[in-house]
Amino acid sequence: MVGGMDGSGIRDGQTGGAYRVLARKYRPRSFEDLVGQEPMVRTLTNAFSTGRIAQAYMLTGVRGVGKTTTARILARGLNYAVPGKVDRPTIDMPELGIHCAEIMEGRHVDVIEMDAASNNGIDHIREIIEAVRYKPVSARYKVYILDEVHMLSGAAFNGLLKTLEEPPEHVKFIFATTEIRKVPVTVLSRCQRFDLRRIEQDRLVGLLRSITVRESVEIDDEALAMIARAAEGSARDSLSLLDQAIAHGAGRIVAEDVRGMLGLADRSRVIDLFEALMAGRIAEALALLKDQYDIGAEPGVVLQDLAAFTHLVTRIKVVPGAAEDGGMPEAERRRATEFAAALPLRVLSRAWQMLLKGIEEVQGSSRPLAAADMALIRIAHASDLPTPDEALRLLKGGATPLAPPSSAPSAPPPSSSSPAGHHPSAPRASFSSGGPSLVSSGSPMARAAEPQMAASAPQKAVPAIRFQRFEDLVAFVGQKRDLPLKLALEREVRVIRFEPGLLEFEPTEHASRTLASDLSRRITEWTGERFSVVVGRGATSETIAERQEAERLRQKSDAKADPLVAAVLARFPGAEIVDVQIRGEESAEAPIAPPPVEAGDDAAEQADD
Incomplete structure (x- = not known):
């Protein structure tokens, strides 16, 4: 709100040698x-x-x-x-x-x-x-x-x-x-x-920048943004924090100094943590939290930053124009937009509620790091669980919500930090193929037998031959919550040939060089069957994202041609069509349908449903 530069001519600086904050x-x-x-x-x-x-x-x-x-x-x-x-x-x-x-x-x-x-x-x-x-x-x-x-x-x-x-x-x-x-x-x-309003972050940064120039203090743009964000729109708080940062940095202020002074987490690492949680990679999420804790970030502050980023992603999903905020770093804007395109609103809302609960637990706990660990474990565990409406759809379709397609166990990637045979996304309950064990689940014998049961229990895999279309493959990757891979398939792949067990595609100019090997490896890990991915040339098809964008433009063009819409646009100069939604079509937030199964009685029953 407030912050000025002695514009009236009144001197208010150091008097009698005493320092004035x-x-x-x-x-x-x-x-x-x-x-x-x-x-x-x-x-x-x-x-x-x-x-x-x-x-x-x-x-x-x-x-x-x-x-x-x-x-x-x-x-x-x-x-x-x-x-x-x-x-x-x-x-x-x-x-x-x-x-x-x-x-x-x-x-x-x-x-x-x-x-x-x-x-x-x-x-x-x-x-x-x-x-x-x-x-x-x-x-x-x-x-x-x-x-x-x-x-x-x-x-x-x-x-x-x-x-x-x-x-x-x-x-x-x-x-x-x-x-x-x-x-x-x-x-x-x-x-x-x-x-009196809070000062917007970009204006607060400008105010702080002008003061540092007057004080002959060198400070990074990122450090200024951290101080402005921590002040929450208060000029007095921002100036007090700047005063403290100047003393802490001895005249040269860098982002690392401010981050350590405020107990903040690295913003980019927070986004990495968000990605790991949404993908269900529990071990990676806990390691990222521990890394931030070791360099001075408070666990409660990390969860608050996670909640803030979840809110940002949700806002961009609901209001795409929110991504144009001038005070947001470009990397953060890009990654938040990608998450908004890939994550359903229901998943974001669930993560938000669980983070709020986790923040309360951390603030009231005598062991904040342990409380934060447990909150992250709950969120990552829930990442591959169906929401209530998804569970209802599965029940109506004759499937059991206890084992939805997205919760199928995945093979652990090679990692030196994970014990052999263990992976954070492993099943949380074990059942033998012949039915439930006769041994009580709480007995010592059962606990001793759990590793052997987990190793010997047959893993339910989705055969690669069930992917009859490329879109089925993309939907399956989305169910696995591997957001970067799903976005790459949608934006960087032009299909040349697709058949069960094989994908031949031409990558776009911005595609990763390891996209083909990454996709083949992940599908094989998830399904247990070999899936071949070949890079070729001469594709005539567009990427999924390009087709979707073309369809959106066509819908906007058709909408502009409608007499009623044209009248509204003429009545309100400057108005524009942001999106077109057709009544009766399934919501874009509906859960991704599982890949079609092979022809047979089960397929016929699902088609009837």
């Missing part, structure tokens, strides 16, 4: 210095120019947005006077007036600042009621600034009402509060209310 040194001095409060400034400009000055103002907003500073600037504008030049209330204060310095330093006799938290009784209000009868000593108006006004007692509020509604002409009230809902409506109705 940045939050005070660069405190705004005029309305021009206010950042992000244009609606309030415009309203006050019109009110002052027409003489429609209210008797009371209510300033509200979160901590650090500058409510008290704005109150002082407003008091300065009410009493602004330059001998021989200006003698009326104004928000235009290009030079220092006769009362300005004393008002901004909080020592003017006619501008009385009170802390309502410590002066909240009816006796303190009686003193104000008695004092308002007397005219100001030297200024135009006697101004009362009550900070944290919501702390006044009920009797104090009631005692103030009459004076607040009909004060003497020479008295003005300015109230500030962070808890606007605790202020009685009888008081609010007698004030002009202004909600």
Whole structure:
């Protein structure tokens, strides 16, 4: 909200050799210095120019947005006077007036600042009621600034009402509060209310950059973005953090210093952690969390960053234009857009709820890392489980929701960190082919037999020959939650020939060199059968993404040709068609259908369903 550069000419720097913190040194001095409060400034400009000055103002907003500073600037504008030049209330204060310095330093006799938290009784209000009868000593108006006004007692509020509604002409009230809902409506109705906004991150970064230039401090753009993000729209918090970072970095601030100072996680590693969770790779997710913890990131902060990225992906999925946020790094925007295209909304919503629950557990736990581990395990475990509506579809289709196609166990990739024969996505319960074991699952014998049972139990695999179409293969990869591979198949593969067990394709110019080998290896791991992938040339077909984009453009073109849509577009200049959805078509968020099975009685029954 607030942050300025001594635009009025008042000096507020180091005095007498004493250091003044940045939050005070660069405190705004005029309305021009206010950042992000244009609606309030415009309203006050019109009110002052027409003489429609209210008797009371209510300033509200979160901590650090500058409510008290704005109150002082407003008091300065009410009493602004330059001998021989200006003698009326104004928000235009290009030079220092006769009362300005004393008002901004909080020592003017006619501008009385009170802390309502410590002066909240009816006796303190009686003193104000008695004092308002007397005219100001030297200024135009006697101004009362009550900070944290919501702390006044009920009797104090009631005692103030009459004076607040009909004060003497020479008295003005300015109230500030962070808890606007605790202020009685009888008081609010007698004030002009202004909600001070949080500063947008890109503007806050610009403010911090200008201050570092004035202070001759070198700082990375990434470090500035971290400070602005941690401040959550508060100028005072951002300046306090910048002050701390300058001391921490000894004049040269880099992202690693700020990350360690704030206990933050590396943003790119957080996105890697999100990808591992959505793919169900539990061991990798826990290793990424431990790496961040070892370099100083708090487990709760990592989960909060995960929740923030989940929210970002969900917003981009629902509102594609959200990806155009100028304050977002390009790599983060690109990866969030890819996740939004690949992940169903139901999966994102489930991850969001589980992260919120995990954050609460971490904050209330005596072992935050262990609590965060358990939260990540739950999320990764649920990544390949059906949502309630998917389970219902499986039940209706005659399948059991306990073993949906997407939860088929996968073979562990080679890894030096995983014990032999163990993989995080291995089945969580074991059953012999002849039925449930007669040994109690909780007995020592059962626990001793579990490794042998897991090793000897037959693994249910989906034969590669069941992929009758390339789209079936892409759907199967999506069920396995391997998002990078699924996106590569959709965007980088032009099919030349596809038949059961074989794919020949021409890669796009941006395709990975290892795409063919990666796909063949993963399909073989998942199904247990050999799947050949061959790179060729001369494809005549388009990629799935290109076909989808062409279809979207065709639908938009058809929609524009519709007379009703054309009339709407003509009625609202600048409007455009963002997307076209046809009623009756299955939602884009519906679960991916499993690959078709071989012809037979089961296929006929599924077709009937």
